[in-house]
Amino acid sequence: MQLIRTPNIPDQDLFYAELINSQRDMSEAQADMAIAKLALILANHIGDREVLSEAIALARDNTLANAPGDNA
Amino acid sequence: MFQTYTYPEYAYRQSEEQRSGQARRHPAVVIGAGPIGLTQALDFADRGIPTVILDDNNTVSVGSRAVCYAKRPLEIWDRLGVGEEFAAKGVQWKVGKVFFRDELAYQFDLLPEAQHKMPAMINYQQYHLEERLVKACEASPLVDLRWKHKVLAIDNRDDHAVLTVQTPDGIFELEADWVVAADGANSDTRRMIGADFTGQFFQDRFLIADVVMKADFPTERWFWFDPPFHRNQSVLLHKQCDNVWRIDFQLGWDADPTEEKKPENVIPRIQAMLGPDVEFELEWVSVYQFACRRIDQFRHGRVIFVGDAAHQVSPFGARGANTGVQDCDNLGWKLKAVMDGVAPLALLDSYHEERAYAADDNIGHSTRATDFITPKSRSSLRLRNAVLELARSEPFARPLVNSGRLSTPTPYLQSSLNTPDSAAFAGTMYPGTNCADAPIRKNGQDAWLLNQLGQGFVLLSFGPAEPVTVKGVTAPVLQVGRDIEDAQGILTQRYDGQPGTVYLIRPDQHVAARWRRFDAAQVQAALSRALKLN
Numbered sequence: 239m240q241l242i243r244t245p246n247i248p249d250q251d252l253f254y255a256e257l258i259n260s261q262r263d264m265s266e267a268q269a270d271m272a273i274a275k276l277a278l279i280l281a282n283h284i285g286d287r288e289v290l291s292e293a294i295a296l297a298r299d300n301t302l303a304n305a306p307g308d309n310a
Numbered sequence: 311m312f313q314t315y316t317y318p319e320y321a322y323r324q325s326e327e328q329r330s331g332q333a334r335r336h337p338a339v340v341i342g343a344g345p346i347g348l349t350q351a352l353d354f355a356d357r358g359i360p361t362v363i364l365d366d367n368n369t370v371s372v373g374s375r376a377v378c379y380a381k382r383p384l385e386i387w388d389r390l391g392v393g394e395e396f397a398a399k400g401v402q403w404k405v406g407k408v409f410f411r412d413e414l415a416y417q418f419d420l421l422p423e424a425q426h427k428m429p430a431m432i433n434y435q436q437y438h439l440e441e442r443l444v445k446a447c448e449a450s451p452l453v454d455l456r457w458k459h460k461v462l463a464i465d466n467r468d469d470h471a472v473l474t475v476q477t478p479d480g481i482f483e484l485e486a487d488w489v490v491a492a493d494g495a496n497s498d499t500r501r502m503i504g505a506d507f508t509g510q511f512f513q514d515r516f517l518i519a520d521v522v523m524k525a526d527f528p529t530e531r532w533f534w535f536d537p538p539f540h541r542n543q544s545v546l547l548h549k550q551c552d553n554v555w556r557i558d559f560q561l562g563w564d565a566d567p568t569e570e571k572k573p574e575n576v577i578p579r580i581q582a583m584l585g586p587d588v589e590f591e592l593e594w595v596s597v598y599q600f601a602c603r604r605i606d607q608f609r610h611g612r613v614i615f616v617g618d619a620a621h622q623v624s625p626f627g628a629r630g631a632n633t634g635v636q637d638c639d640n641l642g643w644k645l646k647a648v649m650d651g652v653a654p655l656a657l658l659d660s661y662h663e664e665r666a667y668a669a670d671d672n673i674g675h676s677t678r679a680t681d682f683i684t685p686k687s688r689s690s691l692r693l694r695n696a697v698l699e700l701a702r703s704e705p706f707a708r709p710l711v712n713s714g715r716l717s718t719p720t721p722y723l724q725s726s727l728n729t730p731d732s733a734a735f736a737g738t739m740y741p742g743t744n745c746a747d748a749p750i751r752k753n754g755q756d757a758w759l760l761n762q763l764g765q766g767f768v769l770l771s772f773g774p775a776e777p778v779t780v781k782g783v784t785a786p787v788l789q790v791g792r793d794i795e796d797a798q799g800i801l802t803q804r805y806d807g808q809p810g811t812v813y814l815i816r817p818d819q820h821v822a823a824r825w826r827r828f829d830a831a832q833v834q835a836a837l838s839r840a841l842k843l844n
């Protein structure tokens with residue numbers, strides 16, 4: 239199994255709206271906490287250690303490659 | 311400011327009924343001579359309904375405002391005789407680029423399907439469009455276009471409405487069997503009727519500028535998130551005709567509209583964006599806020615709402631004028647059938663059913679684009695920027711980038727006018743979708759399918775079929791292989807036109823029903839259903 243890097247979510251606009259709407263009425267700290275929990279929930283669902291390592295590396299590399307220290 | 315365009319001044323004329331003081335009853339009165347009101351009047355006239363248009367001004371839209379027109383409205387305007395000219399004069403484009411900070415995040419191509427008469431999208435200034443529509447209305451013997459006529463009051467009675475109208479010659483009354491309100495997002499008619507208009511307001515202010523320049527930017531839609539020349543906000547650049555470019559700056563929620571509009575504040579912003587060497591002139595500047603709202607009911611007694619008077623969207627995705635033109639397309643034939651007594655009032659309620667559904671779909675798209683462009687919290691801003699950072703290298707993130715999903719027709723898949731399929735069909739057409747165009751040949755000449763569908767219902771058949779009549783409404787047959795020739799096979803492919811297949815098509819070029827074999831009784835039942843007779 240390899241990390242899927244091509245579009246894989248049907249109705250992606252509705253998915254994104256659901257994701258940001260899930261943070262409504264949360265404080266910033268709560269919203270950050272919810273996103274962290276979501277990452278862990280999805281990681282558990284995926285389970286495959288190789289896929290998770292690939293995803294972790296992608297998130298890290300992509301972030302470090304972009305505007306270092308940007309706070310947004 | 312610089313002008314590439316001279317605004318026409320249309321002459322006010324006193325009407326005969328105001329001069330004589332004798333109120334006349336008109337079959338249809340349209341309030342508002344914007345793109346939607348003018349289109350509605352042309353559609354009514356095309357269907358044989360004499361129409362009076364009342365407008366409180368005497369010129370076209372000041373500033374270009376609406377810019378992008380999509381294929382379906384162009385097809386509707388083509389039915390009304392002006393589409394070819396818009397397509398020829400407008401700027402055609404298909405590539406969009408999205409920048410994040412100082413780099414290209416990704417680009418898209420509208421990839422329009424080939425072999426349609428009308429292009430996927432054109433850019434055309436609203437004043438040009440309105441001026442051409444005015445000319446078409448003036449040329450129509452059935453359209454009576456009255457400038458400097460302001461509606462002050464409406465008395466919405468059981469079987470007609472009485473309008474109190476003010477002109478330079480004073481106040482008079484006229485009567486209408488039906489009134490169509492096309493007087494825009496701030497509709498006075500809506501206020502007079504007391505209809506609810508609810509939805510979501512957005513706090514961010516936007517500066518919109520039309521700029522004249524001879525720049526060699528490509529004919530593409532460019533959208534920036536957080537660019538170096540306008541930090542933490544978004545910017546849009548889009549080309550129009552006559553070297554006019556549309557630039558849209560997001561200003562944030564705390565901007566002062568009066569200050570921002572001043573040339574001494576606008577010019578440096580644009581110069582920073584275009585670079586120091588580009589010479590330009592301002593043609594029009596405005597600051598706006600927007601809302602996504604819809605009227606409760608599209609029909610209130612004898613008054614029917616179309617366009618922005620019925621629904622307001624954010625500008626991302628060009629869904630305002632485009633969806634308004636489709637309102638006109640939906641309403642015209644229904645009102646005509648009710649006026650002629652061949653369909654019950656319930657057919658008009660299907661105008662609300664279908665177009666309120668489309669309005670909600672448009673509002674959903676435009677709200678989601680707005681939420682992406684102007685995130686409402688720090689956390690959603692961070693998610694948005696994560697999508698943009700990933701989009702550069704990760705294909706999966708690109709469809710999540712939303713700088714406006716461009717307008718496409720909302721199919722009426724659940725409409726009560728449809729007859730559901732009883733056989734399997736391949737392809738993208740269903741009962742409730744608008745008809746796909748296709749190249750055909752007629753009398754040995756190249757032609758297009760949509761131009762052959764005519765004014766009323768029609769049976770498009772790929773085999774033997776006979777005209778069907780219900781209560782005086784006849785659907786004639788347009789038979790492939792007999793009346794038109796599918797030389798390239800594209801028509802057959804788009805309609806999955808196996809031999810014997812028959813489509814019942816509505817006067818607004820939408821599929822009402824289809825079968826694998828002609829059966830007069832089934833067609834009759836479907837035609838009755840599409841007219842709300844059963």
